[in-house]
Amino acid sequence: MTKKKEDKKLTKDQAEKKILTLKKDLFNLRLKKINNQINNPAQFTQIKRSIARLYTTIKNAKWQKKF
Numbered sequence: 001m002t003k004k005k006e007d008k009k010l011t012k013d014q015a016e017k018k019i020l021t022l023k024k025d026l027f028n029l030r031l032k033k034i035n036n037q038i039n040n041p042a043q044f045t046q047i048k049r050s051i052a053r054l055y056t057t058i059k060n061a062k063w064q065k066k067f
Contacts, residue, residue, distance in 0.1 A: 015054045
């Protein structure tokens with residue numbers, strides 16, 4: 001997982017690419033859960049939170065440009 005400070009420094013394009021990769025990871029984790037191959041169930045919340053954090057940084061970047 002990435003650090004919060006690193007996520008805040010990303011550009012919009014980089015953040016969107018990272019969101020796509022995290023969504024793919026989340027999908028793969030769900031498949032592992034179905035097959036009972038998951039080792040760390042806490043990864044679900046970590047990935048979801050990092051996706052939300054990236055969406056927030058994108059949204060904040062839009063507002064900072066306006067003002």
